[in-house]
Amino acid sequence: MGALQDTIFYVLSFLSLYLQVFLLITFLDRKEDILIRRKPIKLKHYPSVTIIVPCYNEQGTIRKTVRSLLNLDYPMDKLDIVLVDDGSTDGTFTVLKSFSDIKNIRVIQKENGGKHTAINLGLELTKTELVGGLDSDSFVHKEALKRIVSYFTDKETMAVCPSIIVHEPKNFLQKAQKAEYDMSIYTKKMLAFLGGIHVTPGPFSIFRKSVFDTLGPYTKAHNTEDQEIALRMHYAGYKIEHCPDAYVYTITPNTLPKLYRQRLRWLYGFIRNAVDYRKLWLRPKYGTVGILTLPFGMVSLWSLLFLFTFLLIQIIDFVKSKILKVQAVGWEQGAGVGFEWFYMKTGATIFILIAIYSLVTFGLLIGRRMSGERMRLKASDIYFVLVYRLFAPLWIMKAMWNSVWSKESSWTNERKVK
């Protein structure tokens, strides 16, 4: 490696390792406070809740989404469900109408205006103490709402995020995402302990209604309104919690183009929102989100890009040398030297990468445990490494490029590919 390449590697890997150690130390310090309830619970008080479901061309999954809400173990007279059709062009509205007879469900149709406009319309109709959304490609666990609501006994808590789990992963892309989602349960809980959650995800994050009354409704926010509202809350000094045992199952993209578009939107939104909220950056007043989450989020993007480039150079060198060998002596291979410890690569970079990957694996295992699964690695976890090593740089580079030129990637566009 050249000196410049070395320096970049050491700086980026130091920062990546720093973040992982930070999460580990937080885990060791607070592991007793991670609440995982396996049995149904009873609450002393059931606050009224509205769940808004924005839909755009989701006729395939919306029925299951609404049924999961109706199946929640929560007093139905305390639960309002608002289904908003954001100008779907398929049969979504017909499906929604079939639910309109149910007492606590309200169905609204509007012209297409983007996800945030659909939720905002629902917010206008909300009269309850708590409010949340549920994306129309997600389903909730029976106990999820009660478990989330139990966190609101803390008067300071203004929003609570659930744990999102990949619904029935089938192909290798979905299995790769499963490992990623499991790991993010761990990351999210640790960030919650530190007060550093930077996104209150669309599927089933629950807020006090007063958040919107005080801070205003959702904004377009580069099509990632769920990131912007979290940053706005941090700016106002609000506390965001994570309820690890509130499970929400979501359907994840099953083809590369769909995944690409989703990630492009997320990352583009992350970069633009992080820039919009630069006033949070490195300011101790705003806590962990400005010191750890946003800066290290950016660092991880560069790290992935660098690792990709690094890998690409190695692959090219290897192929080049193979081609030269074939040109020189043909396809016939020699006996080879066999294994000898002398030829093992033992540079410092190898040991640093081992340390980082061990901590990442640890996070994955703990996340899996929190999701209610057994604490073990699966063969398919290797897809996670492959997909993120090989493909993530594509959407990272594109998101960075678009951020510079302010090219938006839309929510409705993403759904058209289905």
Add this chain to the structure above:
Amino acid sequence: MQGATGKRYIFVFIITLAIFVFAIWLSENISNRKIQQLNSIQESIAINILSSETQFALLSELSCKDVSASTLSGELNTLSEKIDFSEKNLGNEAEIIQLKKYYSLLEIKDYLLMQKITERCDQKLFSILYFYTTATNCSECVKQSFVLTSLREKYPELRVYSFDYNLDLSALDALVAIFKIEDTKLPALIIGDTKTTGFRSIEEIEEMLPELVKIREEREAAALEAETADSATTAKLIGE
């Protein structure tokens, strides 16, 4: 506002730094062990060469039958591969260059000794001197190295001495001067008394060393004969 305290940021920094320092220390430690291993291989080769030289000096006037071409070339080859790997993968540049110089000297000594044995004792020894460069991106040199490695595997009798043209070593400079090697015409090979420049394929080199090919053919024929005799004996035994 909840969040981590400044103390925690510093604490985590110290732990991260400790992991970093440990990784670097571990890597250095292993590199040093590898270099030690190279050193000890070189020491043993040096002793072997010195011993052969002494043996030769003692016996050459009397008889040639006790002088054997030493079995060093194999050891020299593994050493060459290891130095090559170390140059690409270990950090300690200065130390590796020292090792490389020492290795080149050992090669020259071995080459001279073999020349003497060939002259006085009429033993058939085959050697190739190979000059390459690491200063420029010489893909022809990489290809030539593959060819020579393959040839060494095919002909155990062949001794290949490879020299990095850019190594700053006076003995090597002398060798370069004797054979009039130019850095613009690398890779260069000295096969017997002939000098060639540019990439040479296996077939081209084999053409220049017909006796070597003959020895291999004879050896293979002998092996085949022994095998046939063996199976004939087995057949006879079964027949009885």
